[in-house]
Amino acid sequence: MSTGGRERRGARRRPIMESFSFFVVVPKKGFHKLRVVDISDSGVGFDYDIVGESPDAFPVKQGEEFDLQFYLNQSLYIPMKVKVMRVDDSKVIRRIGAEFTNMNSPEHQGLISLITMIDQ
Numbered sequence: 001m002s003t004g005g006r007e008r009r010g011a012r013r014r015p016i017m018e019s020f021s022f023f024v025v026v027p028k029k030g031f032h033k034l035r036v037v038d039i040s041d042s043g044v045g046f047d048y049d050i051v052g053e054s055p056d057a058f059p060v061k062q063g064e065e066f067d068l069q070f071y072l073n074q075s076l077y078i079p080m081k082v083k084v085m086r087v088d089d090s091k092v093i094r095r096i097g098a099e100f101t102n103m104n105s106p107e108h109q110g111l112i113s114l115i116t117m118i119d120q
Contacts, residue, residue, distance in 0.1 A: 011040035043099040
């Protein structure tokens with residue numbers, strides 16, 4: 001989101017192109033492929049629901065922390081821990097803005113390397 005043309009988050013968001021097969025899985029929800037919308041050095045935006053799922057089935061609130069699996073393809077993923085910073089429930093599918101909680105982990109550094117490669 002931008003405020004007056006300025007980015008509110010400290011790190012630049014990168015829209016995820018459809019040619020990449022990135023998706024996330026929230027293990028507590030089961031194996032549902034959730035679309036990644038954007039990613040930055042400090043967080044990720046993704047759809048939290050699958051089509052037809054009731055928001056009551058898997059409630060989520062700002063400040064909640066949970067495990068996330070960031071899939072690079074159908075079988076290779078990077079395990080991450082995130083904290084929900086924003087829940088947008090204005091559409092049929094809720095969109096989550098989450099911040100990575102351990103930015104010093106090897107997993108986060110691997111993800112940053114991938115983002116850097118995409119940028120180039």
